[in-house]
Amino acid sequence: MISPRRRRTAFGALSIAAIVSLTACASADPITTGSRPNAPTASSSPSHSAETDPAKLAVALDTLPGFAAATNDGGGIFSRSEVDSNGRVTWKVLDGANKVIPDYRGTGPVAFGDPSTYTKIPGVLTFRGNNFRDAPTYGTADITDKKLQVVWARAVGDVYAEKSYWAGAGWTGQPLLVNWPKATKEAMSLSPDQINDPKFVEVVYPVVDGKVYRLDLATGTDTKPPIDVGFAFKGTGSIDPRGYPLLYSGMGLNENGAKTGEWRYRIFDLIQNKEVSGWSGADSAAPREWKPPEETGVWGAFDSSALVNAATDTLIEPGENGLVYKVKLNAKFDPVAKTVSVKPEFTKLSYDTPDSSRHGIESSAAAWRNLMVAGDNDGNIVCWDATTMQVVWTRPTGDDTDATIVLEESDGVPYLYTGNEMDKRGEGTDGKGKDGAKSGPITIQKLDARTGKQVWSYSIDAIYNKAANGGLMATPVLGTGEVADLVFFNIAKTGSDARGTLVALDKKTGAVAWKRDMAHFGWSSPVLVTGDDGHSYGIVGDSSGLLHLFNPNTGADYSTLQLSKNIEATPAVYGNMLVVGTYAKLLYGIRIS
DSSP: OOGGGOOOOOOOOOOGGGSOEEEEOOOOSOEEEOOOTTOOSSOOOOOOOOOOOHHHHOOOGGGSTTOOOOEEEETTEEEEEOTTSSOEEEEEEEETTSOBOTTOOOSSOOOBOOGGGSOSSSEEOSTTSSTTSOOSEESOBOOSSOOEEEEEEEEOOEEEETTEEEESSOSSOOOEEEOOOHHHHHHTTOOHHHHHOTTOOEEEEEOTTSEEEEEETTTOOEEEEEEEOSSOOOSOOEEOTTSOSEEEEEOSOSEETTEEOOOEEEEEETTTTEEEEEEESSOTTOSOOOOOTTOOSOOOOOOSOOEEEGGGTEEEEEOTTSEEEEEEOOOEEETTTTEEEOOOEEEEEEEEOTTOSSOOOOSOOEEEBTEEEEEOTTSEEEEEETTTOOEEEEEEOSSOOOSOOEEEEETTEEEEEEEOEEOHHHHOTTSSSTTOOSEEEEEEEEEETTTOOEEEEEEEEEEOOSSSOEEOOSOOEEOOGGGTTEEEEEEESOSSSSOEEEEEEETTTOOEEEEEEESSOOOSOOEEEEBTTSOEEEEEEOTTSEEEEEOTTTOOEEEEEEOSSOOOSOOEEETTEEEEEETTTEEEEEEEO
16 A cells, blocks of 8 residues: 555534444345354463563574575675565665664664563553554453444544545554553643543544544543644554553654645653654655655655564664664653653664565564564565564565554464555556556465465455555454454455455464455454453444444344444454544544443
């Protein structure tokens, strides 16, 4: 997906009284049922390691299966063969002044622990919650009626940029839900009731109108005035997992009407409620340039949601400019003095493959120990070492890969789930949409995250659409408990330009457990909620504004909730409360009952 080329239809302002309807129903969409040979016989909780010491977590690269040392091509450039391809990937590592570091080894190991240790702060603090990107929900929900109900709605704004209209919350646009420590709430000078309420949860939501909204999850009322930077956020922000009052979030567009600004990745002090640091996306070292006829220069957007390695005070953020930023934050938080600060120091990875013509990463990186993975605009799955920033492996997929990869560890082996789009192939050889394919197969894959080797694949045809891509734009969700054998994918524009497919695949084999033909496609990532009754409940939004509460065992709806206009953003859930924004310039707080 090349962000500036995405077009949207303008929606008029709507009154909150006219924005929802509730329908309890069985699914009208056709569902095809397969078999489930690996269905769990009893729910069990996976064991978790509490280890967070990077020195103990880091995996020596030469112990990875089939690992071969990189070739030193000279001048600080290294290379190695791609996975299952005749091509080679090359890379270099740069310092903050964009000087090549001939043999960068890092100042010490950077490695992430079990995803349960990503943060000790309750909530959903980054896109899909942690370094495995497998936790879009926090806690369990008391579900008896199997219904969704709007509790509150907050009106937000829109922007006009890149000759298009952008409103509300778009892709990926997930809210952050934070149950702050009491000392942090005091430092931020929240209200006495909020400070003293251990159940208080704050919604922190950077959205398309260029503002960061801070709301009470229970009521939707403002906890602080919105932070206005003037330029759109399209991706998902990240809260510092140490409970520091720091928000990290990058720009998605550098235009707002007639106004143009510097591309920025922004760091916000939530005590002062303002931006205090960051860096420019218009980086002179960036391999990507954006050159339509009317403009030149670097395309410097940031749609990725950063991961912060708390143990080493390190932030990792891939950019759409083609660089991966490793940032030593030097963060300090003094709750007594009510101050927080950062002093970033940069290391950058720049890589190139035979398929690299666009460059840039819009997906959010996932991490298993010191191995980090992401998909890029050229269709590469890229794995790099967080310590040395060397590329460990790359695997071409054949087309743009924007949906964030999800990781899973099984018997000590990390696996990843990913899928691509119908995008580059539709543009054609001239890059202008001429002579390109109108439709074609997109590929869902499970890979060994250590090697990039394929475990299984699943293919389905999707439609090419220049304005809104077909294929996998939504991040998959892993089943747990009674659906621990399944992984769920929401695939856009299958069968027609309007429709989509929701499919549950067997984690071990990739076989179809069930497949549902959706009347309206979706880019919004599905979530699974665990009920207090031990059962699993699925929720997914679509382009008609319909929010589905469905049975993940069968794909059938329990009920639906009609919101106003396209649900392109991804929801997050805390207990019984779900939050999501739509293209109707509204943010919703929704109770799952």
